[in-house]
Amino acid sequence: MDKNKIIELKGIFKEYNGEQVLKGIDLDIHDKEFVTFLGPSGCGKTTTLRIIGGFVTPDSGDVLFNGRRVNDVPPYKRAVNTVFQKYALFPHLNVYENVAFGLRLKKEKESVIAAKVAEMLDLVNLRGFEKRSVSLLSGGQQQRVAIARALCNEPKVLLLDEPLGALDLQLRKEMQIELKKIQQRLEITFIYVTHDQEEALTMSDTVVVMNGGVIQQIGTPQDIYNEPVNAFVAKFIGESNILPGIMHEDYKVEFAGDNFECVDKGFRHLEPVDVVIRPEDITICPPSDKVINGLVESVLFKGVHYEIMVRAYSDLWKIHSTKAPEVGSVVGIDFTPEDIHIMRKMESSEDYAALEHLNEQRAGTGEEAGTVE
Amino acid sequence: MRKLTNRIYIGLVFLFLYIPIFVLIANSFNASKSRTVWTGFTFDWYVKLFHNETILGSLLNTLIIALVASVAATLLGTLAAIGIYNMKKVTRTIVMNISYLPIINPEIVTGVSLMLLFVAMKIELGYVTLILAHITFCVPYVILNVLPKLRQMDRNLYEAALDLGCTPTLAFRKVVIPEIMPGIMTGFLMSITYSIDDFVISYFTHGATSQTLPITIFSMTRRKVSPEVNALSAILFVVILAIMIIMNVSEMRKLPEDQRRRAAKAAKKGGRA
Ligand SMILES: Nc1ncnc2c1ncn2[C@@H]1O[C@H](COP(=O)(O)OP(=O)(O)OP(=O)(O)O)[C@@H](O)[C@H]1O
Numbered sequence: 001m002d003k004n005k006i007i008e009l010k011g012i013f014k015e016y017n018g019e020q021v022l023k024g025i026d027l028d029i030h031d032k033e034f035v036t037f038l039g040p041s042g043c044g045k046t047t048t049l050r051i052i053g054g055f056v057t058p059d060s061g062d063v064l065f066n067g068r069r070v071n072d073v074p075p076y077k078r079a080v081n082t083v084f085q086k087y088a089l090f091p092h093l094n095v096y097e098n099v100a101f102g103l104r105l106k107k108e109k110e111s112v113i114a115a116k117v118a119e120m121l122d123l124v125n126l127r128g129f130e131k132r133s134v135s136l137l138s139g140g141q142q143q144r145v146a147i148a149r150a151l152c153n154e155p156k157v158l159l160l161d162e163p164l165g166a167l168d169l170q171l172r173k174e175m176q177i178e179l180k181k182i183q184q185r186l187e188i189t190f191i192y193v194t195h196d197q198e199e200a201l202t203m204s205d206t207v208v209v210m211n212g213g214v215i216q217q218i219g220t221p222q223d224i225y226n227e228p229v230n231a232f233v234a235k236f237i238g239e240s241n242i243l244p245g246i247m248h249e250d251y252k253v254e255f256a257g258d259n260f261e262c263v264d265k266g267f268r269h270l271e272p273v274d275v276v277i278r279p280e281d282i283t284i285c286p287p288s289d290k291v292i293n294g295l296v297e298s299v300l301f302k303g304v305h306y307e308i309m310v311r312a313y314s315d316l317w318k319i320h321s322t323k324a325p326e327v328g329s330v331v332g333i334d335f336t337p338e339d340i341h342i343m344r345k346m347e348s349s350e351d352y353a354a355l356e357h358l359n360e361q362r363a364g365t366g367e368e369a370g371t372v373e
Numbered sequence: 374m375r376k377l378t379n380r381i382y383i384g385l386v387f388l389f390l391y392i393p394i395f396v397l398i399a400n401s402f403n404a405s406k407s408r409t410v411w412t413g414f415t416f417d418w419y420v421k422l423f424h425n426e427t428i429l430g431s432l433l434n435t436l437i438i439a440l441v442a443s444v445a446a447t448l449l450g451t452l453a454a455i456g457i458y459n460m461k462k463v464t465r466t467i468v469m470n471i472s473y474l475p476i477i478n479p480e481i482v483t484g485v486s487l488m489l490l491f492v493a494m495k496i497e498l499g500y501v502t503l504i505l506a507h508i509t510f511c512v513p514y515v516i517l518n519v520l521p522k523l524r525q526m527d528r529n530l531y532e533a534a535l536d537l538g539c540t541p542t543l544a545f546r547k548v549v550i551p552e553i554m555p556g557i558m559t560g561f562l563m564s565i566t567y568s569i570d571d572f573v574i575s576y577f578t579h580g581a582t583s584q585t586l587p588i589t590i591f592s593m594t595r596r597k598v599s600p601e602v603n604a605l606s607a608i609l610f611v612v613i614l615a616i617m618i619i620m621n622v623s624e625m626r627k628l629p630e631d632q633r634r635r636a637a638k639a640a641k642k643g644g645r646a
């Protein structure tokens with residue numbers, strides 16, 4: 001991948017009505033990259049995107065395009081285009097005129113416009129819809145028009161704010177594949193906002209996980225999934241068992257009432273940590289004194305696999321397996337040292353505090369200790 | 374049974390509302406000057422009407438004033454609505470209430486106070502004062518019609534236009550204005566109707582040479598009601614009716630196809646129930 005930086009955000013802060021919405025965003029976006037902002041509702045994804053688009057001015061910090069500061073450049077002079085969440089198609093114009101809107105502003109010749117619009121409608125599979133009124137199109141078709149309209153200006157960077165949010169699951173999946181294809185074919189940068197982790201993982205080159213106005217982790221989907229930097233990312237990226245633990249020494253951790261070998265090091269002696277184990281990394285084996293033993297509480301068929309809840313002491317483990325043990329039977333919970341992910345506790349983060357609180361509550365009532373979806 | 378009672382009731386209401394107007398229209402074709410005896414059908418009163426210089430002069434006044442005042446009120450009202458739309462909530466509420474005041478205020482108070490103001494400012498009562506007065510009471514109607522259209526508009530539309538390369542002014546012209554056009558048109562037509570209709574405020578703000586139609590009719594009826602007035606009123610009624618129908622039809626056209634179908638279906642269902 002071409003490693004030219006096309007957009008840089010440096011120490012961006014933004015406040016609304018006394019509430020800090022962005023707390024120091026630092027981010028480099030490279031040419032031809034598919035970047036996804038992923039995070040829960042209200043974490044500042046849209047605000048960050050709008051700062052890049054030029055619709056919001058940051059309180060402090062710089063926005064750079066190709067190394068040039070553009071804080072004060074208005075949206076209509078930036079080489080980016082946006083696909084808005086609710087499409088924002090112009091209702092008084094038909095499909096053709098919507099797509100041609102940007103070119104008309106540039107006073108292109110009619111023949112040039114016609115050719116370009118046709119090319120764009122081809123790209124989004126909407127040939128033959130030129131004369132339709134946009135208000136009579138289905139949600140998916142409107143979405144395509146919005147994409148064609150934004151791409152018609154040949155932006156260097158396309159911003160997409162939850163573009164598939166309003167579509168049903170089937171259509172979402174199709175559009176995900178199509179968007180990815182379009183991005184690869186046009187070789188431009190996509191900055192994509194979503195709160196759907198699966199969408200983020202399947203489409204992106206780089207995932208930016210945000211929470212509470214702070215970037216939690218930046219990495220490839222594989223990095224983010226396999227090496228989450230903290231319990232928040234682990235929790236957000238997929239279903240996980242998160243257990244409180246204590247690091248005794250390098251490669252030695254205590255949790256769930258036992259000592260385990262692991263592959264992490266560099267922690268203080270007796271440092272409290274979070275231990276994350278993915279449900280699909282756990283294997284169910286016959287009970288023995290070499291593994292944690294527990295009672296099968298429930299088995300739920302999930303299509304590809306079974307979701308098995310096993311109680312061992314006060315902990316409730318979530319396990320994914322293609323074989324279903326019997327409810328009420330005792331089984332062993334087995335995993336390898338590589339499956340154990342050790343994470344530093346995030347003392348300052350409010351959301352982590354919330355997570356902790358939740359875990360304590362669950363432990364207190366004898367519910368799902370340390371298991372978070 | 375219940376349905377029948379409902380229908381009779383509605384029928385009676387409409388009857389009482391429209392009987393006076395139908396009596397008037399019928400009388401405008403009555404050959405006799407008497408309002409109680411029907412002596413035959415005639416167009417005479419209409420012919421006479423179109424030879425009455427006073428009436429024609431004031432009709433022209435009314436139309437010119439209505440047109441000028443409505444155009445000005447539409448421009449001002451639209452700009453005001455946009456300003457109000459972009460205000461903070463508290464300011465918006467205050468400003469909106471102030472601008473609706475001329476509607477809520479008794480007309481006679483508006484009329485008298487405008488007259489006092491004009492006299493105090495030493496503006497001679499005449500066309501100018503009439504037009505100013507009419508603009509004053511028309512602006513709220515325009516605001517009232519444009520503001521909801523702005524609220525309905527997706528805020529992102531304006532941003533989308535900027536995003537595609539429009540300067541703020543251009544985005545406004547190419548996207549916002551077309552979106553709120555139905556509201557502007559309704560506001561304009563309402564202004565025209567209210568301006569033609571107005572008597573009380575015009576009465577206090579007109580000059581000797583700038584009588585509007587309602588004022589002329591009023592001064593004519595003070596002597597004796599000439600059947601010409603019937604003819605004139607009939608024409609006015611038909612014209613206003615036509616404007617109302619145009620307004621409603623254009624509103625219907627603006628509804629997207631499927632919405633209209635849904636509305637029609639709902640209406641049909643309601644009719645059957
Ligand atoms: N124009 C605004 N005025 C006031 N507060 C705002 C404004 N825009 C955003 N906020 C606040 O900033 C915070 C972050 O908003 P933002 O839209 O960036 O979140 P998001 O990550 O896009 O969330 P979602 O997934 O729900 O779209 C929210 O608390 C929101 O209420």
Ligand SMILES: [Mg+2]
Pocket residue numbers: 045046047161
């Ligand atoms: Mg958002």
